[in-house]
Amino acid sequence: MSTLSTHVLDAVRGVPAAGIAVALYDGAEQLAAAVTDTDGRIGALGPALGPGTYRLVFDTGGYFAAQGVQTFYPEVVLAFAVTGERHYHVPLLLSPFAYSTYRGS
Numbered sequence: 001m002s003t004l005s006t007h008v009l010d011a012v013r014g015v016p017a018a019g020i021a022v023a024l025y026d027g028a029e030q031l032a033a034a035v036t037d038t039d040g041r042i043g044a045l046g047p048a049l050g051p052g053t054y055r056l057v058f059d060t061g062g063y064f065a066a067q068g069v070q071t072f073y074p075e076v077v078l079a080f081a082v083t084g085e086r087h088y089h090v091p092l093l094l095s096p097f098a099y100s101t102y103r104g105s
Contacts, residue, residue: 001048002082006056007091007104008040016040017094019066021059026052049082056080056090064096071096 004024008017017040023033024046031054032046045056061074076099080090089104 001050002085003087004045004049004054005087005089006036006042006045007089008036008058009091009093010040010095011093011098012095017063017092020063023057025055025057049088051082051084053079053081058092058094060094060099063094069096073097073099 006022008020008022009015010017016036016038018036018038020036020040021033022036022042022045024031034042034045036042056078058076058078060071060076064071073096076092076094078090078092078101080088080103082088091101091104093100
């Protein structure tokens with residue numbers, strides 16, 4: 001079984017993105033939900049994961065609204081595949097009008 005963590009960085013302000021609600025899904029079933037800490041991290045999200053495709057849904061609209069900033073992306077949905085037994089880290093680099101991600105370690 002595998003574990004999951006995430007980290008969100010506000011690329012415009014150059015700081016961790018604290019207070020973003022994140023939910024983990026397996027198909028239509030929500031497996032877990034948490035909020036990024038002051039360092040923009042969720043160190044452990046959800047139960048142990050078996051092989052399959054999962055989704056992380058980030059409430060970016062709520063994050064930017066709290067700052068009084070308009071955003072083109074009210075949420076970011078990242079689908080990823082768990083293929084082996086390991087720790088998966090899924091970072092998100094965020095701005096109001098763009099985002100990027102990669103498979104972290």
